[in-house]
Amino acid sequence: MTDRRRILGPLDASPLTFESESVISALEGEASSKFQLKKLHVSQPSSGDDKIFVDMGLVTNCEGSCYMEIDNTLIQVSVYGPRPIRGSFIDTATLSVECRFLPFLTESKEFANGNGRNSLTEIEQRLSSFVYSCFVNTIILSKYPKSSIDIFIKVISVDSYDTNFIKLTNYLVNCASLSIVDAQIEVKDIITAGYIPTSIVTSFTNLHLPNDKIVGLYISDDTDAEIDDEKVLSSMIMECNKKARDLRSSLNKYLIQLVK
Amino acid sequence: MEEEQPEFIQFTPNVFSRIAPDIYLERNLKEGIRPNLRKYEEFRSVQVNNKGFGRYDESNPTKSSVLGSSVVKVGKTTVICAITGGIVSDDDILDQATTSSNPFATVYPLVEIARGRSGACTDEEMIIAQKLYETLKSSGIIRKSALKIRYGYKHRTSDDKVEVIFPRNGPQTDGTNDDNDQVMADGNTAETIPFEDKQYSFVLYANLQVFSRTGPPFDICWTALIKALKNTKLPYTFLDEDTTSSRTVKSRSGANATIERSQLICDPVLNYPIKLEEKKIGYSSTFGLVTIPDGEKSQEILLADIEGESEESASTSLVHVVVAGDKLTSLTIHGGSKAGGNGSRITKDFIKKSIDLAHQRSLHLSSI
Numbered sequence: 001m002t003d004r005r006r007i008l009g010p011l012d013a014s015p016l017t018f019e020s021e022s023v024i025s026a027l028e029g030e031a032s033s034k035f036q037l038k039k040l041h042v043s044q045p046s047s048g049d050d051k052i053f054v055d056m057g058l059v060t061n062c063e064g065s066c067y068m069e070i071d072n073t074l075i076q077v078s079v080y081g082p083r084p085i086r087g088s089f090i091d092t093a094t095l096s097v098e099c100r101f102l103p104f105l106t107e108s109k110e111f112a113n114g115n116g117r118n119s120l121t122e123i124e125q126r127l128s129s130f131v132y133s134c135f136v137n138t139i140i141l142s143k144y145p146k147s148s149i150d151i152f153i154k155v156i157s158v159d160s161y162d163t164n165f166i167k168l169t170n171y172l173v174n175c176a177s178l179s180i181v182d183a184q185i186e187v188k189d190i191i192t193a194g195y196i197p198t199s200i201v202t203s204f205t206n207l208h209l210p211n212d213k214i215v216g217l218y219i220s221d222d223t224d225a226e227i228d229d230e231k232v233l234s235s236m237i238m239e240c241n242k243k244a245r246d247l248r249s250s251l252n253k254y255l256i257q258l259v260k
Numbered sequence: 261m262e263e264e265q266p267e268f269i270q271f272t273p274n275v276f277s278r279i280a281p282d283i284y285l286e287r288n289l290k291e292g293i294r295p296n297l298r299k300y301e302e303f304r305s306v307q308v309n310n311k312g313f314g315r316y317d318e319s320n321p322t323k324s325s326v327l328g329s330s331v332v333k334v335g336k337t338t339v340i341c342a343i344t345g346g347i348v349s350d351d352d353i354l355d356q357a358t359t360s361s362n363p364f365a366t367v368y369p370l371v372e373i374a375r376g377r378s379g380a381c382t383d384e385e386m387i388i389a390q391k392l393y394e395t396l397k398s399s400g401i402i403r404k405s406a407l408k409i410r411y412g413y414k415h416r417t418s419d420d421k422v423e424v425i426f427p428r429n430g431p432q433t434d435g436t437n438d439d440n441d442q443v444m445a446d447g448n449t450a451e452t453i454p455f456e457d458k459q460y461s462f463v464l465y466a467n468l469q470v471f472s473r474t475g476p477p478f479d480i481c482w483t484a485l486i487k488a489l490k491n492t493k494l495p496y497t498f499l500d501e502d503t504t505s506s507r508t509v510k511s512r513s514g515a516n517a518t519i520e521r522s523q524l525i526c527d528p529v530l531n532y533p534i535k536l537e538e539k540k541i542g543y544s545s546t547f548g549l550v551t552i553p554d555g556e557k558s559q560e561i562l563l564a565d566i567e568g569e570s571e572e573s574a575s576t577s578l579v580h581v582v583v584a585g586d587k588l589t590s591l592t593i594h595g596g597s598k599a600g601g602n603g604s605r606i607t608k609d610f611i612k613k614s615i616d617l618a619h620q621r622s623l624h625l626s627s628i
Contacts, residue, residue: 005380006370007369007390007393010348012348014347014523016325018315018525059338061374061472062376072324074313078471081376104324104325104342152378154374157324157326
């Protein structure tokens with residue numbers, strides 16, 4: 001079935017395939033001097049702190065929004081709600097999370113441009129459900145009966161999709177967390193996430209509760225490290241926790257500044 | 261018995277504009293100012309960011325497949341536009357738009373307006389996409405020849421070195437037929453190269469994301485599309501003999517056919533800017549006509565760059581103007597009616613005035 005609602009372009013168009021390395025690097029001569037070869041920005045997931053740019057409330061026709069830039073990764077989150085739902089009464093709010101990559105970020109085989117895609121891809125679904133599981137326990141849903149809270153995440157750009165997946169997952173949670181704050185939705189605590197490159201992300205809440213509480217744990221399947229051992233796992237979680245706490249303190253500072 | 265005084269209900273502007281947009285707008289306009297505190301013929305401020313997230317962005321190259329991008333912010337509304345590409349063989353184009361005799365190409369746009377719902381696209385998104393598609397085609401900004409590919413050829417020399425030969429005049433065609441001179445990357449002319457004469461072209465896709473929609477977003481989408489096209493860079497492409505594959509297909513009648521599939525590969529670094537017809541680049545403006553009752557008669561007011569619910573719902577007639585230089589590229593009139601109908605009457609003066617204003621706006625937009 002062709003999509004008649006959208007202008008998709010020629011059906012037989014093939015997507016652009018890029019060679020991994022420029023031919024000119026293998027050649028010498030005029031051409032290479034004409035084009036300055038810039039090293040592509042393949043940022044290995046750094047173990048240090050990432051520089052983040054944050055702006056809240058950019059989008060005005062939703063209740064809360066947050067925009068984050070981490071290197072070339074651009075994330076925009078809008079929160080709609082609490083808004084009334086139709087139908088019978090329910091005593092808690094329903095939460096939904098939809099994470100979407102802009103079509104050209106995912107390699108769609110069906111369409112050269114991915115423009116005609118309606119449903120979420122597997123990765124988008126996985127990310128959505130992780131963010132959902134982090135927030136479903138922290139938002140006080142019982143405060144908003146017969147309403148729904150919808151979190152829409154748009155990944156506008158991502159630098160090197162494969163290597164930075166964990167990093168992306170991490171910041172999706174953080175960005176969504178700030179947009180919840182912007183929407184002034186009641187939460188048990190603001191959550192932040194910390195990650196160890198290549199393997200795991202955990203999300204924490206850490207204010208009221210005596211211990212940092214884990215609300216979400218994501219272990220990437222292509223992990224290098226052996227985490228069969230309980231000790232290894234707990235040390236990894238400790239490290240994530242530390243990062244989440246660091247981030248939390250800088251976000252706190254940012255939020256306090258905003259109020260001032 | 262004393263008559264009870266009716267109670268007055270007071271509304272905040274927000275609520276008032278929702279329940280009675282027409283009265284709200286009328287009250288405002290009678291004061292000589294629009295609800296958004298602009299004058300009648302005043303446009304919103306524009307910010308354009310051409311530094312994008314494209315692959316060939318000089319300041320910040322990435323590995324994405326985006327060839328050109330832009331972010332345009334008008335008032336509170338932000339539009340992010342990304343141009344991506346595909347390759348299509350000229351022999352078997354099924355799409356009518358590319359095969360017709362029209363010498364101009366267009367892009368295939370997809371517009372998404374963030375509104376907190378998921379699912380199929382809305383009417384407005386479809387209409388804007390269609391309008392972008394058609395306006396670009398009719399304005400003649402991209403020639404089809406600008407999208408033609410002159411590919412190089414990657415092969416192994418006898419001493420097992422890999423080299424790529426690109427056409428002598430670069431990958432950009434000037435519309436004339438190819439000269440078959442090829443040049444090696446080191447400047448030597450190649451002797452014999454088994455070039456295929458199959459022709460390929462780029463197709464361009466545009467993805468437009470609209471955030472905080474506050475009024476008809478066509479103008480902003482158009483500006484974003486043009487600004488993104490202006491920094492779009494097309495990759496150098498070449499055929500790789502290693503990846504050329506052939507497979508045999510058996511048809512129903514039992515006959516065998518061999519399909520040779522050769523894929524063009526894009527260089528990750530080498531690129532050239534797309535050639536646009538700069539003179540034909542124009543920008544779009546939208547005007548709304550509002551009728552407000554003034555005693556017995558009614559008065560018509562032209563509002564530039566309409567914004568907000570009250571203006572949008574009260575503007576019974578809309579005029580879209582796209583001008584390039586001193587030439588009119590496109591003029592669309594929605595609504596409007598003869599006396600007694602629903603729409604405001606669109607007079608010659610209004611059209612003239614809107615063209616004049618659009619012209620000024622276009623000059624301003626092209627300067628940023």
